[in-house]
Amino acid sequence: MKGRDILKSMVSSSEHGKVETPQASPSHKPAGAVRAMNLSLGRLNEEAAAAKELREAIAAGDKVIELDPALVEASFIRDRIPLVADPQFDHLKASIADxxxxxxxxxxxxxxxxxxxxxxxxxxxxxxxxxxxxxxxAIVRALSDEQLILAQGQENGPRVDLSFIERALFARSLEEHGFDRDTIAKALSVDKPEISRLLQVAECVPAEIILAIGPAPKVGRPRWLAFAERLKDSASAKRVEKELQAADFPATETNKRFDRLWTAMTVAEKKANDVEAVRTKKGLPLASIDRTARGSKITVTSAEFADFLSSHMHEFVVMFERETEGKSAD
Structure with missing residues (x-):
């Protein structure tokens, strides 16, 4: 008997206050090798976690009832970033319909x-x-605000994990609602240093930019931290804002949206570099001086010129000190 059929029978029997032993199901037509290959390990983990959760609920005496969805509001804290096109939701919806x-x-x-x-x-x-x-x-329980967010956060652990930026937004929302770091750490099942990193990104990257990018599940902590750091530069922030206004940006896949903004930052930064070539009178290249906001770098391409610089470096330092001292005196 398939795992989902077992779960279905458990839900049905729980409404009558008992759990029946699943009976052997009639043979079904094979779904095919292609469909079987598409079953992900994550999906199997979700079903196992769901089965365990349901067994525990029934053992605790919880009753499953049916409610009008119009009478059920979302949690007061959002944990997922909505997507216009969400294949996982479409799959879930089709499964429930079937x-x-x-x-x-x-x-x-x-x-x-x-x-x-x-x-x-x-x-x-x-x-x-x-x-x-x-x-x-639905199962109806008497839950405090803290119990609700702990259940909400921990439910995502054994199933489909939130992306890094969704966790960051969730942590920020919890903090804004007055929950302390211990509670936030429990809700997300992480330690306090990780909570600090999550909050750092959520504080440095405006919510409107995060929502415009979307969950970006393939973008992890290091790139988000680097993104947040670069965004502190006003020029980088302006380039990001400009890219967000592109007509085709909303239609781009969520991970690629992040890549587009990252590229807008880094490519523009490289173009802004001031590179000066050092050549002989005949135009032969000897070196280049690359000036950026972070400093300057001299790259010597001629071995003979490198030896010349090395042998006369002391003289150059003396000349530099003499000129800078003269300017200071003026």
Whole structure:
């Protein structure tokens, strides 16, 4: 019996307060080698984590009920950056349409709206149910704000991990809502030094730029930290803003959006370099002087000229000191 069918039978039986032993399912037509090859390890991990979570919920006496998606609001803290084109969501929606919702979402009674609920996790399942026009299966628990965000953050661990920048935004939102570093670390299952790095990026990179880029799952911590550092330069920030205004930018894939902004920073920086060639009277190259905002570099291409500079370096230093002293006296 397939894992998803087992989960489905568990959900169905939990609504009657017991879990039935799954029976052997009738033989099904093979889905084909191509489809089987496309099953990712991450998907299998998600199903295993979902099964464990559901078993624990049933063992704890939680009941699965059906709710109108219109009565369930999202968590007060966003943890994912929405995408216009989201293949993973499309796959989930198709799966629910075909086999039903196999794992319930977790909600609490809405703290300010009677008869409404607030989701702790399962936002994609909630959205899929709403799009399909069907009730959403949910477990209702009494949760404090802290319990809700801990459940929300930790639910992403054994399933599809948030990207680095989504985690950064989540950490920043938690901090803005008054949660301390210990709670944030527990919610994201990371240590405090990592929380500091997440918050550093979220504080240095404006939210509108992050949202314009999107989740960028292939862009990790080192590149985001470097991006945040470069963005401190006003010229780099202006180049980023200009690239964001490009008509085709929103249609670019999320990881490539980051690459485009990074390229806009670095290519423009290289073009801005002031490179001076050192040549003989006949035009033969001897060296080049590369001046940047970070300093200057002399690259000698002639071995004979390198020996000449080395043998007369002391004289050049004396000449430099004499001229700089004269300018100071003036």
């Amino acid at each position: 086999s039903g919702q196999q794992v319930p979402i977790l909600v609490r009674a809405h703290p300010t709206k009677p008869s409404y609920y607030q989701a702790a996790y399962g936002h994609r399942r909630l959205r899929a149910a709403a799009d399909l026009g069907r009730p959403v299966k």
